[in-house]
Amino acid sequence: MFFNARALFLGAAALFFGLSAADDCAQGPWQDVQYVGGQGGSPYCHTKYLDGTVMTGIEVWASKKEVEAIQFYYSDGTNSGQLGKVDKNKKHARLDWDSSTDGISQVKTWGNGKGESLGRVYIRTKGGAELDVGKDTDGQDTYESKTASGILLGAFGRSGEVIDGLGLLFLKSKIDKITVEDMVFKETPDQLNAQMKGLQTVILDYADHTNANTDSNETFTFTKTETRTTSKKYSQTATHTFGWSNAIELSGKILDLGASSTTTLKYEYSRSSTEESTQEKGVQLAYSVSTALKPGQRVFCRATAMSGEYKGDYTANVHIWLEDGGEFKFAQDGTMEQVNWSQASSICQDKEFPPDDAVPEVPASKRALKFIA
Numbered sequence: 001m002f003f004n005a006r007a008l009f010l011g012a013a014a015l016f017f018g019l020s021a022a023d024d025c026a027q028g029p030w031q032d033v034q035y036v037g038g039q040g041g042s043p044y045c046h047t048k049y050l051d052g053t054v055m056t057g058i059e060v061w062a063s064k065k066e067v068e069a070i071q072f073y074y075s076d077g078t079n080s081g082q083l084g085k086v087d088k089n090k091k092h093a094r095l096d097w098d099s100s101t102d103g104i105s106q107v108k109t110w111g112n113g114k115g116e117s118l119g120r121v122y123i124r125t126k127g128g129a130e131l132d133v134g135k136d137t138d139g140q141d142t143y144e145s146k147t148a149s150g151i152l153l154g155a156f157g158r159s160g161e162v163i164d165g166l167g168l169l170f171l172k173s174k175i176d177k178i179t180v181e182d183m184v185f186k187e188t189p190d191q192l193n194a195q196m197k198g199l200q201t202v203i204l205d206y207a208d209h210t211n212a213n214t215d216s217n218e219t220f221t222f223t224k225t226e227t228r229t230t231s232k233k234y235s236q237t238a239t240h241t242f243g244w245s246n247a248i249e250l251s252g253k254i255l256d257l258g259a260s261s262t263t264t265l266k267y268e269y270s271r272s273s274t275e276e277s278t279q280e281k282g283v284q285l286a287y288s289v290s291t292a293l294k295p296g297q298r299v300f301c302r303a304t305a306m307s308g309e310y311k312g313d314y315t316a317n318v319h320i321w322l323e324d325g326g327e328f329k330f331a332q333d334g335t336m337e338q339v340n341w342s343q344a345s346s347i348c349q350d351k352e353f354p355p356d357d358a359v360p361e362v363p364a365s366k367r368a369l370k371f372i373a
């Protein structure tokens with residue numbers, strides 16, 4: 001009879017015992033789901049994959065006869081609560097793994113030998129850590145589950161006084177790409193530009209030079225190339241949770257801090273669609289201005305550039321595309337941090353710069369050799 005089966009392979013369309021079609025465990029991006037155990041207790045279903053959260057830990061307690069209790073841990077720091085009841089507690093272990101760098105490579109389960117409950121669980125991570133808790137299963141059938149991607153999305157089964165049965169839900173295929181769609185930042189470019197938020201003109205260098213010759217002209221050249229760092233970082237929890245380190249495709253209203261003119265920056269919506277989650281680059285800020293000085297003449301020079309620093313939140317939908325063609329989506333907010341620099345400009349004049357002087361913009365045409373009257 002059906003109920004005597006200790007292990008059942010359930011196809012994607014199959015409804016699990018006691019689970020209604022509305023349960024999150026009944027349908028999802030998994031396949032070849034295996035259930036080991038009996039039909040007592042009441043059904044449980046634990047998964048948060050629709051929030052972009054995966055499982056990253058499991059704790060198991062067992063008596064000499066069967067698995068008494070299980071608790072699952074999620075990537076967002078929460079847990080399933082304890083399923084079953086810890087009673088004899090002859091064996092107990094907990095196994096945690098980091099979903100961003102590790103996953104599950106092997107799962108073996110056994111019944112209690114009578115088709116009533118879960119007897120033993122063995123789990124091994126890709127990194128080689130193991131959990132093995134349960135009864136002595138000598139002579140019993142071993143049921144090995146397919147772990148597919150190794151990303152554990154959920155667990156279902158039946159429990160009451162003990163763990164009557166267990167089935168694990170693995171993401172069925174490796175991830176092909178992650179796209180972050182419908183991005184909307186909390187602030188608009190217009191609002192940010194009006195406030196000049198995070199934008200400031202920085203003095204890179206300053207010179208006060210006098211032609212010390214009494215009988216000859218001098219050409220004073222104020223020039224340097226400096227390196228500054230620009231960066232852009234998207235903090236999107238899903239990429240970490242699902243162990244994704246490649247570029248992400250972005251769409252929606254993507255805020256960006258770019259050039260307004262050669263020497264100024266402004267906020268705008270970007271057209272760019274593929275970004276590394278973290279990029280950092282050295283940019284060269286170069287300036288050069290030459291001034292012809294008569295004997296004894298003094299000149300003041302200053303180089304400036306605009307720097308922009310932004311940190312802001314956005315709402316988005318994360319879309320996970322699987323190598324086997326499957327996909328799923330969930331809403332998840334994120335944060336973007338950006339640092340950018342405009343090109344540098346420089347100016348030389350015969351008067352000292354007042355300390356609180358508003359920094360003027362220098363038209364490119366004036367940057368050649370300059371004579372001061």
Ligand SMILES: *[C@@H]1O[C@H](CO)[C@@H](O)[C@H](O)[C@H]1NC(C)=O
Nearest residue numbers: 215216217218292293294295
């Ligand atoms: C210095 O430059 C001025 C202006 O161009 C020129 O009239 C003068 O002859 C120059 N003096 C010398 C010593 O070269």
Ligand SMILES: *[C@@H]1O[C@H](CO)[C@@H](O)[C@H](O)[C@H]1NC(C)=O
Nearest residue numbers: 230231232257258259338340
């Ligand atoms: C800085 O601005 C430039 C010019 O608009 C742009 O091409 C570049 O991608 C920006 N860099 C970063 C790190 O945002």
